[in-house]
Amino acid sequence: MKIKAAENGPYLIEVNEAKLIKNGSEQVLTQKTIALCRCGQSSNKPFCDGSHKKCEFKGEVVEIEIK
Template sequence: MTARPKVIVALENGPLLVDGPVVWRDAAGHERRVSGKRVALCRCGASSNKPFCDGTHKQIGFQAPAGQVLLPDGA
């Protein structure tokens, strides 16, 4: 089975979307499995639930362009 490349999608004025499931590992090495089909990561810095988006970007008027990054297989 060949691993599919991961795509990170930056929504205009919003979070980064990554196809799930993902494993979040913090600086202390603690892991948290996130099983959703899509995971929204905060890029405005204002979420109360970092690293995940909680919608606060709309309230603060965060502005950033849309785009996407394609990570190589196994990344």
């Protein structure tokens, strides 16, 4: 699994498939890349909704690979 913190943006997680359970409701995610909010401003947490651009969030690029 690879996790990347995008420059001034969300955490990007590369997966084949993931199951999200949020507040008791289950959702299967089939995207190859899931963007999780890092700025705290998304109205669709835990996902990024692009709000980081409006709040001018600043964050470094970080890449992590988990084997």
